[in-house]
Amino acid sequence: MSEEIYNKLAQAVIDGEPEDAEELARQALEQGADPLACINQGLMKGIAKVGELFSSGEYFLPELIIGADAMKAALDVLEPALMGDQRRDVVGRVVLGTVEGDLHEIGKTLVGTMLTANGFQVTDIGVDKKPSEFIAAIQEADADIVGASALLTTTMLQQEKLIEALKEAGLRDKVKVMVGGAPVTEGFAKDIGADGYAEDAISAVDMAFRLIDAPA
Amino acid sequence: MSIEHPPIEPIKTARQLNFLDEKQLDNLQEATLSILENVGVQFPSEKALAVFAEHGADVNQESQIVKIPRELVLKAVSSVPRYPTLGARDPGFDLPMQDGVAYFTNDGCGHNVIDSVTGEIRPSTKADVGMMARINDYLSSMAFSWTMVSAQDCGVTSPLHELVVTWQNNLKHYQSVTLMGESQCRYAVEMATALRGGTEDVRRRPPISLIVCTIAPLVQDKEAIEGALVLAEAGIPTVIMSMPTLGTTAPATYAGALAVGDAEVISATVLLQLASPGAPVFHSILHAWADPRTAAYVGYPLDSRVRYAPVEMAHHWGMPALGGAFGTESPELDSWQSAAEVAMDPLMVALAGAEIVTGIGLRDTYTLLYPEAIILDDDLYHQARYALMDLEVDPETLAVEVIENVGPGGHFLSQKHTRKHMRTAMVRGVTHQLDSMGKYRDPVDYAREKVTWILENHHPEPLPGDVQSEIDRILNAAEKELNA
Numbered sequence: 001m002s003e004e005i006y007n008k009l010a011q012a013v014i015d016g017e018p019e020d021a022e023e024l025a026r027q028a029l030e031q032g033a034d035p036l037a038c039i040n041q042g043l044m045k046g047i048a049k050v051g052e053l054f055s056s057g058e059y060f061l062p063e064l065i066i067g068a069d070a071m072k073a074a075l076d077v078l079e080p081a082l083m084g085d086q087r088r089d090v091v092g093r094v095v096l097g098t099v100e101g102d103l104h105e106i107g108k109t110l111v112g113t114m115l116t117a118n119g120f121q122v123t124d125i126g127v128d129k130k131p132s133e134f135i136a137a138i139q140e141a142d143a144d145i146v147g148a149s150a151l152l153t154t155t156m157l158q159q160e161k162l163i164e165a166l167k168e169a170g171l172r173d174k175v176k177v178m179v180g181g182a183p184v185t186e187g188f189a190k191d192i193g194a195d196g197y198a199e200d201a202i203s204a205v206d207m208a209f210r211l212i213d214a215p216a
Numbered sequence: 217m218s219i220e221h222p223p224i225e226p227i228k229t230a231r232q233l234n235f236l237d238e239k240q241l242d243n244l245q246e247a248t249l250s251i252l253e254n255v256g257v258q259f260p261s262e263k264a265l266a267v268f269a270e271h272g273a274d275v276n277q278e279s280q281i282v283k284i285p286r287e288l289v290l291k292a293v294s295s296v297p298r299y300p301t302l303g304a305r306d307p308g309f310d311l312p313m314q315d316g317v318a319y320f321t322n323d324g325c326g327h328n329v330i331d332s333v334t335g336e337i338r339p340s341t342k343a344d345v346g347m348m349a350r351i352n353d354y355l356s357s358m359a360f361s362w363t364m365v366s367a368q369d370c371g372v373t374s375p376l377h378e379l380v381v382t383w384q385n386n387l388k389h390y391q392s393v394t395l396m397g398e399s400q401c402r403y404a405v406e407m408a409t410a411l412r413g414g415t416e417d418v419r420r421r422p423p424i425s426l427i428v429c430t431i432a433p434l435v436q437d438k439e440a441i442e443g444a445l446v447l448a449e450a451g452i453p454t455v456i457m458s459m460p461t462l463g464t465t466a467p468a469t470y471a472g473a474l475a476v477g478d479a480e481v482i483s484a485t486v487l488l489q490l491a492s493p494g495a496p497v498f499h500s501i502l503h504a505w506a507d508p509r510t511a512a513y514v515g516y517p518l519d520s521r522v523r524y525a526p527v528e529m530a531h532h533w534g535m536p537a538l539g540g541a542f543g544t545e546s547p548e549l550d551s552w553q554s555a556a557e558v559a560m561d562p563l564m565v566a567l568a569g570a571e572i573v574t575g576i577g578l579r580d581t582y583t584l585l586y587p588e589a590i591i592l593d594d595d596l597y598h599q600a601r602y603a604l605m606d607l608e609v610d611p612e613t614l615a616v617e618v619i620e621n622v623g624p625g626g627h628f629l630s631q632k633h634t635r636k637h638m639r640t641a642m643v644r645g646v647t648h649q650l651d652s653m654g655k656y657r658d659p660v661d662y663a664r665e666k667v668t669w670i671l672e673n674h675h676p677e678p679l680p681g682d683v684q685s686e687i688d689r690i691l692n693a694a695e696k697e698l699n700a
Contacts, residue, residue, distance in 0.1 A: 016632070016635065060635075060638055060639055061629050061638070062629050062630070062631070062632075062634045062635035062638050063635055065629045065630045066630055066632065066635055069630050103625065105625070105626060105627055106627045106629065109627065109629070110629075127625075200654075
């Protein structure tokens with residue numbers, strides 16, 4: 001019985017059906033299924049499969065993103081139902097956002113989706129975010145990594161400001177900093193004191209695994 | 217047996233580009249009528265002269281020059297079918313001529329090949345003809361097949377060998393560029409009849425046709441024209457092609473060169489219609505330029521503005537047209553010249569409304585074959601095809617609801633509509649292929665791989681056993697007679 005609902009949840013993620021995933025999550029709880037098992041044996045298996053299909057070239061970006069949306073829709077139902085000290089297994093916790101003054105969303109969203117598909121817990125705070133907003137999210141999520149995106153030569157300077165703000169808040173040693181975006185280079189990342197830079201969403205996942213010292 | 221057979225994808229467009237207005241077209245036609253009536257065209261063929269004499273043309277037996285009264289010209293040309301059908305080995309590939317549809321084929325007829333093993337230039341062979349016929353058969357840009365190179369290892373019967381090896385490797389219509397003379401054409405008709413199983417089917421769905429070249433200025437080739445008479449009698453289409461060169465074999469002005477070329481095409485057309493009224497005939501003028509110091513043939517000067525005007529002239533006569541595209545003068549496979557000279561051709565010739573178009577895939581002015589060149593030219597063809605393709609504007613493609621869902625800001629990647637359409641929204645050509653690192657590949661490497669892949673994987677249905685034996689018998693008979 002439980003096995004069946006886990007498989008259905010996984011399939012809703014693979015098929016990219018957020019409405020179905022949400023409905024299945026409700027049904028699971030009504031039937032008394034363990035929410036943590038629904039996440040680990042249902043959603044996580046589904047999103048891992050989506051990541052695999054994307055890496056092999058069978059899935060394109062929309063399938064990847066909608067798969068992650070389906071997972072998120074179900075998580076929104078299941079996570080509040082976790083009991084006591086139950087927490088879902090994650091590889092690491094990441095806060096992602098686009099820096100202040102920059103409204104570009106897609107690159108950061110893709111990175112978040114790929115990280116999610118690889119077992120990370122991702123808190124996406126959106127676009128045009130001040131360092132203080134990043135810091136609040138890092139503290140709330142107890143994040144291991146923060147990722148800051150910038151698509152303009154004028155806004156990439158904000159990535160450095162974020163690093164300075166992390167130092168001031170006493171968080172710089174606690175959290176690894178990844179930067180990315182079209183004008184950002186490895187050299188720039190090094191110059192501003194970031195820990196990692198990735199050219200695209202797929203290499204961002206490898207970088208995240210390296211930064212938290214976990215096997216990819 | 218074989219992988220799935222790609223369909224033919226002709227260039228379709230509802231748009232039309234006019235190089236000439238009605239008055240200019242009338243003036244050109246008037247010039248042709250005047251040339252035919254007052255200057256005449258030489259027909260070095262007793263058969264042709266007899267046909268003209270019988271129908272009241274002014275025939276000078278000594279000079280073999282025929283002057284044709286305008287009434288006779290107009291009456292004869294009026295029996296040319298405007299929308300004939302080119303039949304194929306496979307009925308699914310029959311080509312009904314129609315407005316707004318341009319059927320393309322490969323170039324011809326080359327005589328040199330860059331050997332794929334040695335990389336050296338060598339004379340073309342029957343095996344090369346078969347190889348290119350097979351590649352043609354696979355490509356959706358190829359609506360029919362031309363003799364791409366000549367079978368120089370087959371002696372005087374090479375045109376018949378080319379026909380046979382093409383049929384063995386290709387299910388589409390075959391337009392020979394090399395058949396010459398009455399005897400060869402009779403054997404070709406016999407082979408077509410063997411393929412179809414009867415003369416009526418040959419007439420209804422002719423599986424072959426022939427390019428018949430004139431000799432500028434104002435001369436017909438005896439062998440070509442007598443072969444054409446044989447085919448016309450069997451209902452097999454011919455394309456009368458003139459190639460006037462500005463300054464040497466024609467006046468050094470565009471209009472004058474077109475008039476000379478047109479007079480040659482129309483005089484041969486009149487002959488075929490007088491002999492076999494209603495025989496399908498296509499009109500074609502591929503004019504060129506002569507270098508003013510060396511007289512060297514130049515196909516692609518900067519100003520080639522009337523390159524596709526002959527298509528309109530054909531239509532003004534009520535005839536279908538063959539347009540010539542591609543055929544760069546560059547001997548290089550992938551130089552700037554080899555791509556830039558021809559890049560606009562497929563777009564322009566399709567917009568001009570040519571029913572059939574040659575010639576994709578040769579270099580060095582129609583003479584040199586790199587097998588992979590056809591893949592590069594095919595890419596230019598498809599660019600033109602997409603450029604002229606109808607745009608779908610309907611509720612599904614307008615996607616207003618989806619735009620509403622996303623609203624200002626955000627992105628469309630998480631929309632199911634995007635998931636449905638994004639896979640096909642962007643089409644990659646040979647210049648957009650990516651390697652495993654996501655970087656652009658060298659198009660030539662990709663083209664070579666594609667040629668290898670086609671040759672390894674695409675194997676068209678062989679001819680039925682009884683047809684093959686009958687064709688072999690005819691070929692043997694031809695060998696005996698023509699080699700004697």
